[in-house]
Amino acid sequence: METHCITITSPWDGDVLNRHDGIESDTGLTVCARGTCPSGASVHVNGVPASVEGEAFTCRIGLTERESAICAVGRLGDRAMKDEIRVMLDLRSRPRYRFSVDDNIEFLRDLGTNPSAYTSIFDHFYMAFWRRMHDEFGAKIHINIYFQSIHGPFTLRQMPDKWKGEWQSCAEWLRLTFHAHQDTPARPYKDASRSQMAADYELVTNEIRRFAGAELVSDFTTVHWAEAPKDACRALSERGVKGLIALFGRNRDNECNTGYYLDERVKDHANCRDCWHDFETGLTFVTCDAVVNGLALEAIEPHIERQAASPHTGEMMELLIHEQYFRKELQYHQPDVQDKVIRALEWVTKRGYEPVHWDEGFLGNRG
Numbered sequence: 001m002e003t004h005c006i007t008i009t010s011p012w013d014g015d016v017l018n019r020h021d022g023i024e025s026d027t028g029l030t031v032c033a034r035g036t037c038p039s040g041a042s043v044h045v046n047g048v049p050a051s052v053e054g055e056a057f058t059c060r061i062g063l064t065e066r067e068s069a070i071c072a073v074g075r076l077g078d079r080a081m082k083d084e085i086r087v088m089l090d091l092r093s094r095p096r097y098r099f100s101v102d103d104n105i106e107f108l109r110d111l112g113t114n115p116s117a118y119t120s121i122f123d124h125f126y127m128a129f130w131r132r133m134h135d136e137f138g139a140k141i142h143i144n145i146y147f148q149s150i151h152g153p154f155t156l157r158q159m160p161d162k163w164k165g166e167w168q169s170c171a172e173w174l175r176l177t178f179h180a181h182q183d184t185p186a187r188p189y190k191d192a193s194r195s196q197m198a199a200d201y202e203l204v205t206n207e208i209r210r211f212a213g214a215e216l217v218s219d220f221t222t223v224h225w226a227e228a229p230k231d232a233c234r235a236l237s238e239r240g241v242k243g244l245i246a247l248f249g250r251n252r253d254n255e256c257n258t259g260y261y262l263d264e265r266v267k268d269h270a271n272c273r274d275c276w277h278d279f280e281t282g283l284t285f286v287t288c289d290a291v292v293n294g295l296a297l298e299a300i301e302p303h304i305e306r307q308a309a310s311p312h313t314g315e316m317m318e319l320l321i322h323e324q325y326f327r328k329e330l331q332y333h334q335p336d337v338q339d340k341v342i343r344a345l346e347w348v349t350k351r352g353y354e355p356v357h358w359d360e361g362f363l364g365n366r367g
Contacts, residue, residue, distance in 0.1 A: 006043065006074040006081035008035040012269055013085035014277045016284070016363070017063070018093035020311035028064035029089055033072065041076040063089055066362065088277050088284075092367035097317035097353040099139050099345070100245065101130075102179060102222055104323040105146040106330075109154040111163075121163045126326055129338060134173045137345040140355045144179035144222050147204050151330075156207035167212035175357060176216045178204040180224030187257075189228040197223075197232035201239055219243070220286070220358040222320075226258035233260055234281055243284040243358055245318060246270070247291070260285070274316035275363065286358060288318045292340045293325040300343045308351070316363060317353055319344050 011017060011031065018024075022031035033045045036055050043050040043057040050059035050072070061070065066089050074081040107126040111118055121127045133139040148155040167174070180188055181200045189197060208217055221236075222245040233244070247258040248271035259267040262278070262285070270276040275286045289307040292300060308314035321341060324332040334340070348355075356364030 006037045006072055006083050008072050008083050008085050010034040011087050016088045016090050016275050016277055018090040028062050030060055030062050033059050033061055033070055035072055037074045038076050041074040043072060043074045045072045086279050090365055093315055093365055095315055095353045096356045096364045097348045098142060098356055098358055099319045100142040102144050102322045104143050105149045106327055108159055109149045109152055112159040113154055115160050121166055137349050138355045139345055140173045140357050142175040144177050146179055147181045150183050159211040161211045164213055168215050171215035175218040176208045176212055177218045177221040187225045187227055189223055189232055192228055192232040194231045194235040198235040201236060218359045228260055230261040237282050243286055245288050246285045247288045273312050286318050288320050290319050292319055292321045292344050297336050297340055301347050304347050317348055
């Protein structure tokens with residue numbers, strides 16, 4: 001059977017479909033499959049006759065499984081054609097958000113090099129702030145960390161386990177996961193091997209389990225600079241990672257180098273979606289909606305509003321900031337960084353977004 005003369009153009013292979021992509025019922029989602037075929041061909045999609053006009057077909061089909069196949073079969077005389085894709089269903093979806101923090105190590109260095117000064121992890125200003133965000137907004141905070149600091153002689157091996165019970169008591173709203181070995185050089189995993197990624201992931205994750213507990217480890221993370229080859233990302237998938245945060249927008253040079261190994265066509269498509277799933281590696285890529293430290297305070301709400309304006313980018317809201325902007329001793333410090341976090345959280349809270357971790361249920365959907 002020929003496979004290249006009939007093509008499903010919508011949905012895309014790897015799309016995560018929800019109530020905004022079709023008509024939802026108690027049993028599944030009815031979507032419209034579209035594609036191209038030779039003029040005069042007869043087409044069935046998942047066994048349902050399609051409407052064909054010229055070289056285009058459309059067909060309404062029902063999908064019921066979390067992982068669902070869409071198969072278009074065409075026939076023109078004695079010539080048979082076939083195309084098949086797979087999609088994921090996010091049934092009973094709702095607006096939800098997560099706040100993640102990248103590039104973390106300095107607050108751990110403070111704790112680990114002077115543990116007698118901190119009866120509680122929340123005696124530290126940084127952790128006290130994030131607990132306040134949880135208490136005031138219900139925010140769930142995901143902290144991605146390095147193994148070692150470049151600003152002083154400190155590695156995670158120096159973190160005592162004296163606060164392990166306290167870390168574990170926060171597992172409902174707090175996560176700690178691998179980010180990178182250290183902050184520099186830039187783009188450390190651009191050409192990383194599978195073994196390098198595996199070693200760094202295990203190095204950080206094993207230490208988190210030791211000093212904070214396995215309860216805080218997530219199967220979602222953000223690799224430093226959101227860039228790595230497919231084989232290196234496979235190393236993460238093989239170790240239980242299910243999803244990565246990506247930034248699919250293009251820079252001033254019309255490049256997107258924060259979309260891991262995905263090809264340019266997929267990056268542009270994913271940038272118009274909340275997330276996209278790669279069936280080959282088993283990884284789901286969640287689109288970052290706002291790098292909060294990269295926005296002026298007054299620009300945060302308009303920026304998030306634009307993301308929320310499309311139902312395909314406004315259902316799952318990923319908000320991101322970086323630790324260095326909280327540190328007064330570093331050149332990156334932003335005096336209004338806490339206000340920026342609060343402004344973003346006020347926006348999602350007022351609009352009814354539910355705080356979640358992406359590792360809860362399916363992409364934060366426990367329904």
